[in-house]
Amino acid sequence: GNNDIDTEVVVLGSGPGGYTAAFRAADLGKKVVLIERYATLGGVCLNVGCIPSKALLHTAKVITEAEETSHHGVSFGKPQIDLEHLRNWKANDVVAKLTGGLAAMAKQRGVTVVQGVGKFTSSHQIAVTAADGTVTTIGFANAIIAAGSQATKFPGAPEDERIMDSTGALALADIPKRMLVIGGGIIGLEMGTVYDALGSKVSVVEFMDGLISGCDRDLVRPLQKRMEKRFESIMLSTKVAKIEAANDGIHVSFEGENAPKETQVYDRVLVSIGRRPNGKLIGAENAGVAVDERGFIAVDKQMRTNVPHIFAIGDIVGQPMLAHKATHEAKVAAEVIAGHKVEFQAMAIPSVAYTDPEVAWAGVSETDAKAQGIAIEKASFPWAASGRALSIARSEGATKLIFDKETHRLIGAGIVGVNAGELLAEAVLAIEMGADAHDLGLTIHAHPTLSETICFAAEMKEGTITDLY
Ligand code: FAD
Numbered sequence: 001g002n003n004d005i006d007t008e009v010v011v012l013g014s015g016p017g018g019y020t021a022a023f024r025a026a027d028l029g030k031k032v033v034l035i036e037r038y039a040t041l042g043g044v045c046l047n048v049g050c051i052p053s054k055a056l057l058h059t060a061k062v063i064t065e066a067e068e069t070s071h072h073g074v075s076f077g078k079p080q081i082d083l084e085h086l087r088n089w090k091a092n093d094v095v096a097k098l099t100g101g102l103a104a105m106a107k108q109r110g111v112t113v114v115q116g117v118g119k120f121t122s123s124h125q126i127a128v129t130a131a132d133g134t135v136t137t138i139g140f141a142n143a144i145i146a147a148g149s150q151a152t153k154f155p156g157a158p159e160d161e162r163i164m165d166s167t168g169a170l171a172l173a174d175i176p177k178r179m180l181v182i183g184g185g186i187i188g189l190e191m192g193t194v195y196d197a198l199g200s201k202v203s204v205v206e207f208m209d210g211l212i213s214g215c216d217r218d219l220v221r222p223l224q225k226r227m228e229k230r231f232e233s234i235m236l237s238t239k240v241a242k243i244e245a246a247n248d249g250i251h252v253s254f255e256g257e258n259a260p261k262e263t264q265v266y267d268r269v270l271v272s273i274g275r276r277p278n279g280k281l282i283g284a285e286n287a288g289v290a291v292d293e294r295g296f297i298a299v300d301k302q303m304r305t306n307v308p309h310i311f312a313i314g315d316i317v318g319q320p321m322l323a324h325k326a327t328h329e330a331k332v333a334a335e336v337i338a339g340h341k342v343e344f345q346a347m348a349i350p351s352v353a354y355t356d357p358e359v360a361w362a363g364v365s366e367t368d369a370k371a372q373g374i375a376i377e378k379a380s381f382p383w384a385a386s387g388r389a390l391s392i393a394r395s396e397g398a399t400k401l402i403f404d405k406e407t408h409r410l411i412g413a414g415i416v417g418v419n420a421g422e423l424l425a426e427a428v429l430a431i432e433m434g435a436d437a438h439d440l441g442l443t444i445h446a447h448p449t450l451s452e453t454i455c456f457a458a459e460m461k462e463g464t465i466t467d468l469y
């Protein structure tokens, strides 16, 4: 035709949503083109999100564990941090291995990768503009939009490299003496954890009355308590009134009952007040795809937009903005295009803050149940009674299970504590399988493990708990 390339499926964006959709469609026999504006595949998650943040959080964990071992008789010296080495390890041994692996997998599957910024020019064509200005037109039968999201900017903040988003914070330019985190959500708390361990004095300002809104308060409390001890301050129900850049630092003034009265000076500021979808940047209007005023694209359970042959997945279709939600939506979109009768129907999507301790939850929360009038029964097991938690000196955790009062099935779970993110997987499977407390209590868990706390919580509900240690 009139296009440079004609394909059955075009995928716009190569994050976890995009590469998964492209690979699945290729595996199902489709001819696939994957468009990405950056030189490496993997999107936010692999390049500047999930993966590099977890690498740095691992380093943070090693440092804090070494510090805290002094409480039980073993002391190490002050850590010597070679920032350049740490940066290179994160970039070359972690991120580059994964993004390079994706490029190889694309090649293996015969997926054509086109580098450049893609924009719809019609409902069957995308034009891709490369860095050197070259335009490649791609004609397609089906499209999957996986263009993701970007950090929300703080309104009125000056342009200054010391005022960073998560990408700037992950770049680890230096270890600021004093750092302010604006927004006490997952990014702010994860990156705050990293910089605290590296030696910065970290403060968090959050305009709501609690950290990690959307998670039950009892699960957030142990994390908040520990952060209050380690961080310089956590200012809740507090607003940033003004941010100004000066030679001696970033000057910030606050408003609110708990707010410092004087202007504070920070070496760096991390803005982590949420992410907004890229829906308005892809020429969607030329294809007739409806984008709401915030930039989200509405889809049905088959990930179809209002234009039947165009699909959308991942952060661009709405909350929760999580990599594993994007990958599961991606498979649905690719399979629907290949003619399979499938839809996205997860019963629970896990959320994990990889802080120290971790906070993890899935399905119906206690807060949801109250708000929506769902009749529940809950069982909560305190880790202070877990032999394993005590033996690793981290007994602040808790494991909470939420059951439907009528069916007795598990419908939600929340865990706070070391490794909560890994532990939650069992509960998510139980929710998907329709398990009840009996099923969980009768499943033999190895002793002494933290996973036993799920079994113990279930037994507490059944009233059959006999031996804890
Ligand atoms: P993205 O990953 O955003 O990918 C979109 C891609 O599309 C990008 O590569 C972009 O360059 C490209 N693109 C956009 N527009 C165009 C265009 N017009 N032309 C060409 N290319 C285009 N989630 C988790 O589940 N676990 C975590 O631990 C986690 N940690 C995170 C840590 C940080 C610091 C951040 C910022 C996010 C984190 N997330 C985490 C969220 C996760 O990264 C996202 O949910 C996920 O990347 C969304 O995938 P996606 O495929 O929708 O889009």
Ligand code: NAI
Pocket (backbone or CB within 6 Å): 182, 183, 184, 185, 186, 187, 188, 190, 205, 206, 207, 208, 211, 212, 213, 238, 239, 240, 272, 273, 274, 275, 320, 321, 322, 351, 352, 353, 354
């Ligand atoms: P977020 O929505 O999780 O948290 C933002 C916080 O900032 C909220 O608590 C909000 O009340 C607060 N806030 C908003 N405006 C503010 C202001 N002006 N002043 C003070 N506080 C303000 O967003 P965040 O942390 O930026 O992360 C974005 C998304 O990225 C997450 O929602 C999540 O989907 C994803 N993510 C997931 C991770 C994971 O799964 N472990 C890790 C990091 C990010």
